Amino acid sequence: MMMKFSKVLLILGLVASLVACSSTTSTDNYPNKTIEVVAAGSPGGGLDTIARVVDEALKKADLQDQPFTIKNLGGGGGNEARAYIEKQDDNPYSLLTESNRVFVNEIVGTTDLGIEEVTPIARMMTEYLVWVVKEDSAYTDAKQILDDLKEDPSAVQFGVGTIPSNDQMNILRPAMEYGVDPTKIPVVAFKSGGDLMTQLLGGHIQVISTGLSEAIQHVEAGNARILAISSPEQLNGELADIPTWKSMGIDVSILHWRGIFGPPNMPEEAVKYWDEKLGELVKTDTWKELLEKHGWFDAYADSATFKEELEEEKEIMANLLESIGLAE
Template identity: 35%
Template sequence: MRKMATVFLSGVLALGLAACGGTKEQAATKNERASEYPEKPITMVAPSGAGGGWDKTARSITKVLAETKLVDQTMTVENKPGGGGTVFLAEYATQDKKNSYKLFVNSPPILINHDKKEGNSPYGYGDTTPLAQLTTDYGAIVVKADSPYKDLKSALEAIKANPAKVTVAGGSAPGSMDHLVAILPAYKYGIDPKSVKYVSYDGGGEAMAALLGGNADLIATDASSVGEYLKAGKIRVLAISAKERLSGDLKDVPTFKEQGADADFTIWRGVFGPKEMTADTKQYWEEKLKALSEHEAWKKELQANGWESEYKNAADFKKFLGEQDKVVKELLSALGMEK
């Protein structure tokens, strides 16, 4: 009996050890599998046409991550224009919610498009995983170099006198970011925002082409995207939406407030992943994007594009988005555009 008991106990111990070994082996395999990410090329989506702020941001991020070898896998940029980002987000939130090999850049439109009444998107930042905020930019009101409008006040007076005669364009849909940047100073100047003749294009590059081609009298766009046109003498920047004047090429451009329109608007930009991104993959991108924000190569890219650095990690970025969402809702409500 004693011998049988010994054999039985030995068997139990063997099974227990085998089970422990199996658990450790499974855990090791799982950790190894998680550590292998990324195993294939990664796509960074700019939900707009080429030439705008999202496009430039996506290309700068992928360029620096590759050059610094922070990410070993190939990274490509894909432009997905349509509806100021709503077309892409609808597809992403439903078809790519587990696809950690596709990330995207965005800014206030991810909030605005979800909160506005007209052309409302059922999807918002809650249908994604916010990974990091990287930059801050501002809006700019721009005209052709030979425009009769020499400052913001003269343009606003023309709109006030006859709104139908002044075409304002932007690279996003009505009620979206460029539209808000365009009508904010008008609203603060005492003009009915609904009377402003606004024409939308898919991306800042197309809006700029419309301006230079004579199809718009002025455009609202990202301040960081106008440098090359300004240096080439093709445009005049009437005003910026910052609280204070900027440095660099736009140092002489007055703010909205300086010209009688008591308003300002910040354009943050950040990186988002799919809603059902795994914890390990989220941590991977948090580490990579933080390292990117601190790298000298990124700081040079910021300077070259006229962007200001403002890094927030995933937790802080998500909290910030919640706060910004309240601001956007208040703004849209004041303009009669909240859903």
């Protein structure tokens, strides 16, 4: 009887060992299997594209240790994707691509999940936001608009793709810094970047705030002009003449970034792996060529820097959205 009991204990011990070895939390020889990357958006969108570009870049640079499978979960403004990642807990084989919605959605009350329910891994790139007017607009620089707003905050109507958004922040933040009451500025949301540009070129809206990539083709065609860009420093080449907010003495810069996150309890060893791997990737010619191909700009931040800057961004966004009545 005693021998039978001992055998049972031995078997139970072996089973427990096997379970422990197969646990998703194990980072021995990480990564040693396929990595699932959840894009918090639809196929072809920005969050899907960054997931696929990172995958492509790792392969081309011969830095990919395990293949990616990309899963699109764009429902609920990305909330479905964040709920999925939160349930992964400490699984280092599930990653998420997301934008600043990772904290904005919690602020406006569409989800209880915020930056505490993800592990920041890397900010990979950014686009910049611009103020755009029609080619024949009477406005020739952004300060003329700000001066009119200072005199009457409802004097100029702006268009954006969605509210709340970085496009909207690119209107309200510089205006606030300039001494304008942001609660009185008329900002109209349209369905998409394309619809937004149609409204501008049709003369239905005076100024739009949108991504540089949405505007540049219309500028090159001679239909529109860019008055300001949200980059922290002056850009080079054909974009060198576009004033930044900082060059106008307005202490504002806004990154329209895309980043990679892990589940809330992602093991430190896995985070360290991605710090090293992605830190190496962004230095390669392959990555730089892909940035240029997609009209993106380098804004890489490792896990620690990304986490710190996310917290700073969240505070700024929360204060501003609260001041205009959009925070829960």
